[in-house]
Amino acid sequence: MRYITIALAKGRLAELSVEILERAGVDCSELKNSSRKLILTDEKNKIRFFLAKPSDVPVYVEYGAADIGIVGKDTLLEEGRDLYEVLNLGFAKCKMCVAGPKELEGRMDSITITRVATKYPEVARMYFRHKRKESVEIIKLSGSVELAPLVGLSDVIVDLVETGRTLKENGLVILDTIADISARMVVNRVSMKIENERITGLIEAIRKNL
Numbered sequence: 001m002r003y004i005t006i007a008l009a010k011g012r013l014a015e016l017s018v019e020i021l022e023r024a025g026v027d028c029s030e031l032k033n034s035s036r037k038l039i040l041t042d043e044k045n046k047i048r049f050f051l052a053k054p055s056d057v058p059v060y061v062e063y064g065a066a067d068i069g070i071v072g073k074d075t076l077l078e079e080g081r082d083l084y085e086v087l088n089l090g091f092a093k094c095k096m097c098v099a100g101p102k103e104l105e106g107r108m109d110s111i112t113i114t115r116v117a118t119k120y121p122e123v124a125r126m127y128f129r130h131k132r133k134e135s136v137e138i139i140k141l142s143g144s145v146e147l148a149p150l151v152g153l154s155d156v157i158v159d160l161v162e163t164g165r166t167l168k169e170n171g172l173v174i175l176d177t178i179a180d181i182s183a184r185m186v187v188n189r190v191s192m193k194i195e196n197e198r199i200t201g202l203i204e205a206i207r208k209n210l
Contacts, residue, residue, distance in 0.1 A: 006021075008052070009063075012182055017183070022206035056085060057070070062081040071183070071185050074123070074181045077126075096161075097175070098177075115138075116139065117158075119142065119159065145157045147170075
């Protein structure tokens with residue numbers, strides 16, 4: 001019997017994923033013992049795990065290096081990979097939003113936005129192109145995007161908002177919500193055919209324990 005390989009997004013998402021997998025009967029003890037090994041196994045269930053940078057998880061799954069991946073919806077939207085999204089796991093919840101200075105509140109339909117700062121250039125591009133039918137200049141940042149409208153780098157930002165506290169402290173407000181974000185389980189299209197029974201079984205076990 002071949003191993004089913006699961007790619008987990010490093011960090012808090014991996015910790016929460018482990019809880020859910022354990023409740024579904026998967027042995028994650030090797031994963032929890034934080035060894036230096038890159039690939040960890042549950043021999044009894046013939047499941048292998050590895051931890052990857054969130055943006056790499058959909059890549060491993062699309063190319064079949066992993067059969068299953070657990071990652072945030074924000075990453076899936078940004079990466080736009082060809083995968084089956086099979087479960088909304090419901091943790092790591094937040095929203096993908098357009099935010100900007102308070103004076104723009106309620107005026108989104110009457111203003112022209114020229115520059116947008118974001119860590120999610122693809123998400124921003126799709127939103128402005130398809131929903132607002134606007135062509136904007138997108139500036140990719142890696143650090144605190146909230147700074148961009150404050151120093152005049154951009155008119156608005158596209159970013160994840162959890163509590164909205166950081167926005168509020170910097171005089172920014174949510175102008176529009178693009179998508180609800182949470183952890184999702186994705187499956188490689190070929191794996192779903194070849195290992196349908198085992199993967200479907202695992203999905204069902206997880207669903208029961210959500």
